[in-house]
Amino acid sequence: MEEMTRVRSRIDRSGEGVYVQASTLGSLEALTEFLKSPAVNIPFCDFSIGPVHKKDVMKASVMLERKKEYATILAFDVKVMPDARDLAEESGVRIFVADIIYHLFDQFTAYIKNLKEEKKKESAEEAVFPCVLKIMPNCVFNKKDPIVLGVDVLEGIAKVGTPLCIPSKEFIDIGKIASVEINHKQVDMATKGQKVAIKIIANNSDEQQRSFGRHFDMEDELVSRISRRSIDILKQNYREDLTTEDWKLVVKLKSILKIQ
Structure with missing residues (x-):
């Protein structure tokens, strides 16, 4: 009874987590203790003892709508019944x-x-990704179609595909980064402190390409045109790809661009 109480006390209070299954109560306690350890920290929302049946798959499937990665059964030293495996494959529940x-x-x-x-x-x-770029002296290699500039990455990450705008010119959009070169070698991105050549093209085929000298000049800083949607995507899928400084820049650009 004490073992069962300990197992229940480890269920994640958020209601989100994997489904765990073990052959005995002792095995279940060992598994849940392992999952709750700080080094592992995998939440579980429910459990059962014995073979995995269809009812267990149905319980685990609740997570498909809430948190897909938790629509999972961790089966420790137990069999999976054929009908349960079939249902799991049909519904999208993973069984390990x-x-x-x-x-x-x-x-x-x-x-x-x-x-x-x-x-x-x-x-x-x-x-x-957030970035602030400064055009380097004597590094305007092409003024339009495409714009090719030598820039200093003052902050953040200059990444291929990044849309750029000019805050000092009423946030005019000048296009997106089509390529980044360091010492004549193409790379996917450049980070703070690096000096690179970038090619800028129109964001889409319907958009007229801006030009250096007409729409912006040497004194203007170029920043990435982040949005509420792009910030959410960074938080969800790229959180670990950004440093603390990068996230501070996101907050700074969010304020500059007046993003709610």
């Missing part, structure tokens, strides 16, 4: 089975990592 707790952990963390990478790929076009 192992007779060693650490193996369950490895399977689940690998799954989470893959999910994160998928989300990054799906949202890549909408993810706008």
Whole structure:
């Protein structure tokens, strides 16, 4: 009875988490204690003892609408009934089975990592990283179609695909970064302190390309055109890709661009 009480006390109060299953109460306690340890910290919302049945899959499927990665059953030293496996495949619930707790952990963390990478790929076009760029003297290589400039990355991350605007010119949009070069070698991004050449093209085929000298000049800083949507995407899928300084820049640009 005490073991069951301890297991129940470990259920995550948020109501979100994986579903755990074990062969015995003792095994269940060992598994849940492991999951709640600070080094692991995987929340669970419900549990059962014995083989995985359809009812267990149905309980785990509740997370599909709340937090997809938690629509998962961690089955420790138990069998999965054929009809339960069929239902899991149909509904999208993942079942991981192992007779060693650490193996369950490895399977689940690998799954989470893959999910994160998928989300990054799906949202890549909408993810706008924060940056502030300063045009370097004598580094205007082409004024329009496309604009090619040598810039100093004053803050943040200058990444291919980043839309740019000019705060000092009423936030006029000048296009997006089509390429970044360091020492004549193309790279995906440049970070604070690096001096790079960037090519800027129109954001879309219907948009007229802005030009250096007419729409902006040497004194104007270029900043990434972040939005409420792009900030949310960074928080959801790219949180670990940004440093503390980068996040401070997001807050700064949010204020400059008057984003709610």
